[in-house]
Amino acid sequence: MKTNMKPLPYEWLLEVINISTLPTVIVDQEGLVYYLNKAYCDILSVNLDDAIGQPVQEIIENSRMHIVAKTGKEELEDIQPINGTVMIANRYPLIIKGELVGAVGTVMFPNPDDLRQYKNKVQQLIEELKHTRTNTIKDLNSNYTFQDLMGSSPVFQSVKQFAEKVSGSDSSVLLTGESGTGKELFAHAIHNSSLRDKYPFIPVNCASIPADLLESELFGYEDGAFTGAKKGGKKGLFEIANHGTVFLDEIGDMPFSMQSKLLRALQEREIKRVGGQNLVHVDVRIIAATNRDLEKMVEDGSFRQDLYYRLNVINIEVPPLRKRKEDIEFITNKLIKKLEGKFYRQGTSISSEVLEKFQQHSWPGNVRELENVLERTLNVLDSQTIQVEHLPLYIRDAGDVERRINKATRSERNSPDKSPIDMSPDSVQPLKETLASAEKEAIKHALSIADGNKLTAAKMLGVGKTSFYEKCKRHGIN
Template sequence: MYLGFDKIPYNWHEQIINLLSERIVIVDCEGIILYINEAYCEFLGTTVEKAIHRPVQDVIENTRMHIVSKTGQKEVATIHPINGSDMIANRYPLYENGELVGALGTVTFRSPEEWQMYKSKIQHLVEELKYYKTKVEKDLKSKYSFNDLIGDSATFLAVKKLAERISGSQSSVLLMGESGTGKEIFAHAIHNNSMRSSLPFVAINCSSIPEHLLESELFGYEDGAFTGAKKGGKKGQFEIANNGTLFLDEIGDMPLSMQSKLLRVLQEKEVQLVGGQKSIPVDVRIIAATHRDLEKMVEEGNFRQDLYYRLNVIKIEIPPLRKRKEDIPLISVRILKKLEKKFFRKGIELSFEVIEKLIQHSWPGNIRELENVLERSINVLDGQTIQMADLPLYLRDQMTKSNELTQPNTSNQIAESTPIPVQPLKETLALVEKQAIQNALNATKGDKLEAAKLLGIGKTSFYEKCKLYDIK
């Protein structure tokens, strides 16, 4: 049998109200206090007798009870400074027969000490939540811009210009290129230069996720969709990237069964969670990348033709490093600057023999291989200039084999080298310095500013030396 509030003994009411966490005050439509409980008075440093029948603003500092009792507009979970502390206040209008007659106010924390105790309990949770929120927001932002795409060769500049021009489009982009050519940096830069730049950028590597997990990773899943599913379900990458950009790296490695599901999402612009029934609309721009020959895969039946044409609206082919070797000195300088921060070093340079060797190498691993070579060299470097001896063994072996092939195999294999004429040290150093400047200009195709950077000297000093040695 249900017992209503009227069945509770009347003398219990005051005790019950005081035991509640809220401190309570009731005013009439003129803002005069009709009721205030003892706990609230204790907190305010007064008594019920002193507070009752007085204007509420005379008893409670910073109150708005008299305003709510006249406007009828409730105020929920507002900050209310009292006694030097910020309390949480709720204010509700009271009606009788549809007529505004007053207001009820509550304060959640009865003392600054209680507020501090509560705050200390949840503060670490708030800070942890803020940390992960910041981390997620940072992870969903593009990390690179077109300024991070280094090179001034004609082939590379044409590709970079095309990518900049189409970045403002909403069409899908297909990035083609060998591994290590910088496809992901292009994807970041395109998003960063688009109208979606302030919205999520989500990257997923289709080759690194097992086939049975790829669907739930892309589309998400409902609570209890499968054994081991996260309680409450999980958002997919499409839903996370909504209104932004989704970068599908290594799209050529996506299983055929997933290709058909991806095609449906791209056509219908909606996803259905694994184990779910309803569809969720999504607005996502797709940037896909692969090192595979998708046209050949289509012919062989390993890639869906309809998906290929859906992705291949704008195709950008990124040239390998061996086809833009004139960019190697500039790229090397940029990589060294990045590695200097990692190794807490400054002023690391490349010797001219090393620059020539880097230009001669075919770079099957492209920019990623170049970065690995330079990082390995810094690890074994004693001074400030990377020499041939600091390069990985396979590059030095290539140099030795190259010399063996170009030198005649005669019985007199030890050829006498032309000795450097004995002359004053100052003149010898000047000769070497002049040769170094000429090598730097050759490496940068005459760009004096970049040559000065390679040599690690200032622009003014470089121009003075060019004038001194009559170098045009």
């Protein structure tokens, strides 16, 4: 570039760099300090003469100038801690006449006042985030009330009324019923209409916490209780829930050894942290839930009888959807309304044939299954009305494929299927295909009931994990 400018004298240039408020460093291609302006010298408390010629990373903490001098790639707005202070670094390659000769770097926020303001701002954001997060967790956790429990059939209404009546008591509640019937929702609603509603509702899924961690999760641990234990120990969920409710979900999956410890805690209203000596008094109400037959488990010795009695002071049995078919239409419409918000839709309805299919289907996954089916359908629906062809095959063929699945999978459905059998020759497929399609449907069905959880689905179908994954792959299910 040709200009009329006279070359700036060297001293002037240096002074310009010095006057500039930004701490600035110049390194050569080897990453040795070529120049450090006054502002930078002040921050680092070094003499310019001591710094010159030294490797930059020895003069400036966490410097990457020597790297930029090699790569020629600029690095902007990088966080760089110096002397325990967070700085924002900009690093530029120094290219003179097309040749990479070194690098220039500046850092920002060296002014303590700026930094303090910046820190306050970040701190404020962190507080806001914490606050939002706590509220979200509270929303997720415990804002359900009895009003949110959908169903107007007499059987559902009477269960709901009973639950409402006992919510004020401090006695343990055992919620039983198939998967997806709303046991967890009931637990929330009971807590929220109890006197404990200002205190925490703490859900614990006994099936998903590894057996050897369950005790420390529930009761906490003392400092040094085991390797990897947090310093100072940790409160358990019972202590966190103090004055509130602990919801022990899938209680039927609680390991036997843990059952005794839980029983003791319930009897004594005291817990002992893992690795600790002292007993801590806790005041919690227990709501437990399971879809397993605890009475049978007591009989065959896999569940402690005394614990069963402790938990089963109040038993609430949530009825499956197929035993309250009157509710299906109402719940479907409510769920559609809810899902419409999620998919930005309006005015979605179902055809009468779909309703009929829904009435015929036995809903082993109950409301959760209905919700999943509707969500999947709405997700791809390009018209206003849900028709039979939009439904998953196993519901479309409620009656036909259903029957095959029922035979192929362990299923304890007891509603007899009344739909007519297709007598035309076309309805007969080669056995291999029929079996394959039944297998595929059974897998999709199990997955939908298990909420997409492959391990659970495999367990329900009584096949191993590996074989389940293979089958999914073969049928193109992911």
